[in-house]
Amino acid sequence: MAQATQTIEQQFTEEFDGSRQRAMQALELFPSGITHDGRYMKPFPLYCARAAGSKKWDVDGHEIIDYAVGHGSLILGHNHPEVTAAVVEQLKLGTHYGAGHDRELEWGDWVQRLVPSVQRLKFTSSGTEATLLALRLARAVTQRDKILKIGGNFHGWHDFVVSGERPPFVDKASPGVPAATLESIVIAPYSDLEAIEQLLAARDIAGVILEPSGASWATIPLPEGFLAGLREITQRYGTILIFDEVITGFRWAPGGAQERFGITPDMTTMAKIVAGGLPGGAVGGRADIMEVLEFRDDPAWKKVPHPGTYNANPLSATAGATCLRLVSNPEVQQFCDAQAKKIRVGMNDVLVTRGAPGVVYGESSVFHILLGEECSSVHDGDVRVPAGISPERLKAANVGKIKSSLWAGMLLHGVDLFSNGGLLSIAHSDDDVEKTIAAFDVTVGRMQAEGII
Numbered sequence: 001m002a003q004a005t006q007t008i009e010q011q012f013t014e015e016f017d018g019s020r021q022r023a024m025q026a027l028e029l030f031p032s033g034i035t036h037d038g039r040y041m042k043p044f045p046l047y048c049a050r051a052a053g054s055k056k057w058d059v060d061g062h063e064i065i066d067y068a069v070g071h072g073s074l075i076l077g078h079n080h081p082e083v084t085a086a087v088v089e090q091l092k093l094g095t096h097y098g099a100g101h102d103r104e105l106e107w108g109d110w111v112q113r114l115v116p117s118v119q120r121l122k123f124t125s126s127g128t129e130a131t132l133l134a135l136r137l138a139r140a141v142t143q144r145d146k147i148l149k150i151g152g153n154f155h156g157w158h159d160f161v162v163s164g165e166r167p168p169f170v171d172k173a174s175p176g177v178p179a180a181t182l183e184s185i186v187i188a189p190y191s192d193l194e195a196i197e198q199l200l201a202a203r204d205i206a207g208v209i210l211e212p213s214g215a216s217w218a219t220i221p222l223p224e225g226f227l228a229g230l231r232e233i234t235q236r237y238g239t240i241l242i243f244d245e246v247i248t249g250f251r252w253a254p255g256g257a258q259e260r261f262g263i264t265p266d267m268t269t270m271a272k273i274v275a276g277g278l279p280g281g282a283v284g285g286r287a288d289i290m291e292v293l294e295f296r297d298d299p300a301w302k303k304v305p306h307p308g309t310y311n312a313n314p315l316s317a318t319a320g321a322t323c324l325r326l327v328s329n330p331e332v333q334q335f336c337d338a339q340a341k342k343i344r345v346g347m348n349d350v351l352v353t354r355g356a357p358g359v360v361y362g363e364s365s366v367f368h369i370l371l372g373e374e375c376s377s378v379h380d381g382d383v384r385v386p387a388g389i390s391p392e393r394l395k396a397a398n399v400g401k402i403k404s405s406l407w408a409g410m411l412l413h414g415v416d417l418f419s420n421g422g423l424l425s426i427a428h429s430d431d432d433v434e435k436t437i438a439a440f441d442v443t444v445g446r447m448q449a450e451g452i453i
């Protein structure tokens with residue numbers, strides 16, 4: 001009954017009071033009260049107490065179908081019994097030996113076996129560290145200083161990748177990043193191979209880094225043939241091609257997007273699924289690139305340094321190796337893809353039936369929701385490329401009231417989205433999918449009634 005008289009925001013504020021109280025307390029601890037920029041949300045973010053399978057429970061006791069799945073890392077769902085058991089067992093054996101161990105061998109072996117381009121690899125503690133190392137390796141090998149990135153792509157938060165991520169992509173300014181660092185970054189116009197070729201032709205660009213799905217896990221899809229074209233021109237100009245597979249790795253296929261699309265990069269960065277839900281990342285690639293990390297007796301040899309206290313720590317290695325063994329079965333990715341497609345189709349049906357402007361699209365096992373924008377191809381059901389919408393608009397997606405109402409409205413009906421969309425896991429059942437589409441139906445109806453869309 002509350003629903004008929006209250007707005008989404010009013011009802012959310014009332015029913016999620018435990019989160020509201022904690023958010024107030026958090027303001028005294030963390031800037032804006034959050035510990036990851038992606039969790040910033042109005043009127044306040046969600047606080048959770050536990051999770052299992054496809055669900056999590058918040059501090060007020062709501063059961064919520066989770067599409068954040070550990071920011072994309074939990075393709076097996078929360079607390080997969082085999083991963084949990086292996087980690088608990090390892091915990092009893094120690095968390096850090098300050099020495100090599102069997103689990104890191106197992107973990108490295110799984111990465112090498114699954115990802116076609118990985119001849120040698122190093123582990124890091126996060127995706128940000130992985131892209132930082134990959135760019136340094138590219139510069140060391142080519143003895144060139146510049147890096148080309150594609151507007152809108154996200155590669156973590158270190159100095160070499162933060163610029164050009166938010167619209168307008170051409171704006172390189174980023175507070176706290178030295179001007180000299182920004183000068184070494186070239187931001188290419190989105191998916192314009194001709195423009196990229198012109199930039200590479202100067203032969204001063206060490207590496208090109210991009211998400212092979214298109215920016216932000218296919219929020220801005222790439223045109224057909226783009227990756228193959230990029231592979232060709234990077235080879236032509238001696239530039240190292242780096243696929244950032246932090247999200248797509250082990251999700252787009254057991255061997256990531258490079259397996260799914262049949263394009264082999266020179267280097268790959270990984271995190272999230274690679275570490276089975278614990279902190280961790282990896283950089284892998286051609287042996288003749290990775291060799292710059294080697295120790296050699298030759299006094300003239302200058303190696304690229306790479307320490308890191310928690311690299312390949314036994315807990316992450318155990319979670320990672322166990323997870324990779326399980327995701328090596330392509331049925332994992334096939335199931336998640338199928339469930340995501342049902343969500344995309346079901347949500348587009350809702351928009352069409354309700355006459356609401358918007359589109360739900362994506363590829364592999366992800367979905368993205370863009371509301372308030374007419375899209376001509378909505379009737380195709382599973383929309384891969386939202387027609388006629390600019391890359392900048394796709395990236396900015398839902399802002400202000402549309403974003404907060406969609407998120408809070410879905411939570412009121414038992415669903416947590418992740419950044420205007422979500423990622424699937426093997427724990428997401430048909431029942432979850434049906435409930436999610438029903439939640440979307442009610443939420444969109446309420447947003448229309450409130451005049452938000």
Ligand SMILES: Cc1ncc(COP(=O)(O)O)c(C=O)c1O
Nearest residue numbers: 126127128154155156246247271
């Ligand atoms: C494509 C991509 N690269 C890099 C990163 C950074 O990874 P991390 O958050 O582990 O530093 C992310 C994080 O979401 C990502 O999606």
